[in-house]
Amino acid sequence: MSGFGVVALAAQLLLVVAGAPLLTGVMRQVRARMEGRAGAGVLQPWRDVRKLLRKEPITPAGSGPAFRTAPLVLVVTGLLVAALLPLAAVTTPAASHGDLIVVVALLALGTVTLALAGLDTGTAFGGMGASREMTIAALVEPTILLSVLALSIPAGSTGLATIVAGRIDEPARLASPSSLLALVALAVVTIAEAGRLPVDNPSTHLELTMVHEAMVLEYAGPDLALVEFGAQLRLTVLLGLLATLAVPWGIATTSSWPALLLALVLLAVKVTVLGAGLAAAEVFWAKVRLFRVPELLAGSFLLALLAVTASYFLSGA
């Protein structure tokens, strides 16, 4: 525990919290420009938050504690994950506790709470969205755990800081088939978990397609702001995790201030590039039918399983 670690942790958290809505803004802007629209500007999500926070909170009649606490739990789990990931430095006091299995469990906790909130409202849409979300979550969870296992085999630990430090020290691990397959599997489940396009369309309100939106339909005012912020936080954190594992260069492994500054700048660049790439790809993708989603996720499960087996039967993996 050192002053450096605490400052690094605070800087990382601050960057993620301030950057999450901006990332969404950038992604919307990229989409808008590619579709030939002017777009609302990168700052629009922050303006939305400000607008929503001024409004009166309304809860539907008959809804219980699950509905009221879900936005808080969602945001808190997102923040915890943001603190646990070694996004900027591997020596922060929280990063040493950042076990990948804990991270996955925290993300799942957020998903389950939101699904419970969707059920709590008692509306048809809420229940439908919750059941869809749980179907997807049940398929996503084993894939994440398997790909994590594949990444943790060469490092000999599921601690994220150890995995990332190992990948920086031995760049050969990055290009091994096992790691590549695991990263592709992780990318697919990231998209599913964040509710992005081929699985869920975040910008529609059509009963046939929506998953995430159906669950949060009843939220209004500050609660809605929290839910939206929670979703943005999840996306940022998941993209950050992917960037940290795929291109770990630049993350500070020592306690030096210039390295930390560089790491923060690089983190912002990496996540923005990933997000912009995802947004650009989304312009060309159509949402897959809900019945095809299990196919997509079974494919990524297979990739994760191949990643684990490949690390056994290919000697250099």
Next chain:
Amino acid sequence: MNQPLFTQFLDLACGAFLLAAVMVLWFRELSAIVRVFALQGVALAGIGVLLGIRQHHWVLVGVAVGIGALRAGLLPYLMRRALERSGQQRESEPLVNVAASLLLAAVLTLLAYASAQPLVALEPGPAAEAIPVGFAVVLIGFFTLITRRRAVAQMVGFLLLDNGITAVALLATSGVPLILELGVSFDLLLAVLVLQLLALRIQAAFGGTDLDTMRELRD
């Protein structure tokens, strides 16, 4: 080429080889399946070239280049032509749905890994340890051959099977003699030409290559 670099590249080529076999099961669109099959041919040629460079065995490099030209160039070209002539059937329509066949592919890979253990134990080394990949592709090829309805998809299954056998031969014994490889390649080419012709005849006679709806054979 030094040892770690060789291992790294060989593993990468084997990983791409296995991944391509899985993608064949994953995709529905027949033209995408043919594209993936061509990529697998490139990976297979890569395995051969790497082994040849490693052992300074230049004939093997030549054979590998030939394998690449046949399996990544000529065969996909023939299949694409068969696909274009056969008209509108673009989906592969598996008997087992895609999610289940992907999970079965996982089981087949584990089975290949388990059953190849005695072979690997004979002489452990980076090439021998990749043999299960070849076995897995053979099994996945069999599975594709059994469960796909369209003639082109079945052709790809048959060729996957052969790619797997070639990969096992390359990895286990650094390739069969040149003359044998040539014989196998010509056999393969002939088989694809005959299958292509057969598919076109079926198409002309029955208006589709869905083999399940065939009730009788006529000339």
